[in-house]
Amino acid sequence: MKFVDEVAIQVKAGNGGGGSSSFRREKYIPMGGPDGGDGGKGGDVILVGDQGLNTLVDFRHQRSFDAQNGNAGKGRQMTGRSGEDLQIRVPTGTEVYDLETEQKLGDITEHKQQLIIATGGKGGLGNIHFKSSVNRAPKRSTPGEQGQTRQIKLELKVLADVGLLGFPNAGKSTFVDAISQAKPKIADYPFTTLYPALGVVRVDAESSFVVADIPGLIEGAAEGAGLGIQFLKHLQRTGLLLHMVELPAYEGMADPVEQFHQLSHELEKFSEQLQGKPRWLVFTKADLMTAEDSQELVKGYVEAIGWQGPVYCISSINKHNLNALIKDIAEFLFMEE
Structure with missing residues (x-):
């Protein structure tokens, strides 16, 4: 296996789902109030240490990683499902840097150690949050936040005594x-x-x-x-x-x-x-x-x-x-x- 100890990749956390603008529709409640649920959170991108790996060669074949988006909210105050986190395995001994700021984000030194490198966006708010005494039927809801996008560098330094x-x-x-x-x-x-x-x-x-x-x-x-x-x-x-x-x-x-x-x-x-x-x-x-x-x-x-x-x-x-x-x-x- 080819030894690769430095790679640059792009990671994209999931976007939050949009909030719902919905109203109750029940047979015996003709003027039901707002019941729009919130959107689900977008998935995070997480690096996970794996002592069974000793090279970054797999990243030569895939350079872009996207976590799952959150689902939109629904009526009846139903919150959308959150997007699944994306876990990326890296060798223990991997240092992580933000390429744009040159900031060191962390150091993976232990097996199964986790490091969140891109945070998923929050879900939007459903219209139920905007009900008030002067606005009993708000149509307003908010979109989900964008997930974090980062260009990062992975640098492997072998762990040895x-x-x-x-x-x-x-x-x-x-x-x-x-x-x-x-x-x-x-x-x-x-x-x-x-x-x-x-x-x-x-x-x-x-x-x-x-x-x-x-x-x-x-x-x-x-x-x-x-x-x-x-x-x-x-x-x-x-x-x-x-x-x-x-x-x-x-x-x-x-x-x-x-x-x-x-x-x-x-x-x-x-x-x-x-x-x-x-x-x-x-x-x-x-x-x-x-x-x-x-x-x-x-x-x-x-x-x-x-x-x-x-x-x-x-x-x-x-x-x-x-x-x-x-x-x-x-x-x-x-x-x-």
Whole structure:
């Protein structure tokens, strides 16, 4: 399924039904008074969170949504039936914006959470409301109000506990494959990952956390270079970033120290909030060299970077240090809760 994380749609709430102008017509009451009922309310347009969805691709096929109109009132003080609300399912993690005002209307973060984004019009008043001592037979009734029409933008930001940050071919997808049941595409060339993938990491029978693998970034990502700008936003909801750097740099890529500083700069340019998130440094592909060589390289890179935070050296292929990293992530996340 194609991953789509941003769409613009139009929603139209239902119009209210018109009020009735009616008079009693009964056999033994020749001069019956007004008895026109009110119109029914128009249906609302409601977004509903669905944790079973992970993309907005369905909105590429339908861009306009209309709720049902209310029915008109009738005689004998019969109120018209209200229009049915229109419920639209969206993935959890969807932010909603009004395109005309750029106002944020809400954020769907929980399963079955509801957000009214367009309100149905009120029903009109029947002529019974206009009876008075000086006007015992009013013919006046009011039309129903128009339902709200809105142009809105839906923006999906994946909900994950841990986000993976790194250049293409840094070993992020292999890492997710090794620690979870997710099956991301893996190959020996850059830009294997073309859209975010989520993996659930089971710590024990009662606890787990979610890892988000996003496409690899390159220098200039915050300005739109490569695939990164489109997906940097997906890291904003995570509680922890794993900055992954491959030990033997991929051919044609910058050395690990330069990679680290380039991506740190991209984070800072994109979002101060993202730059300030807790971040751990993880060196990958340790299986491609001896333990002594990898330890020596890591020590040199950490000193050159000036890194003061947690450091890990792992191999997703032979599972080296994966259990220790998972254990520390779980302790960090659950402690935060």
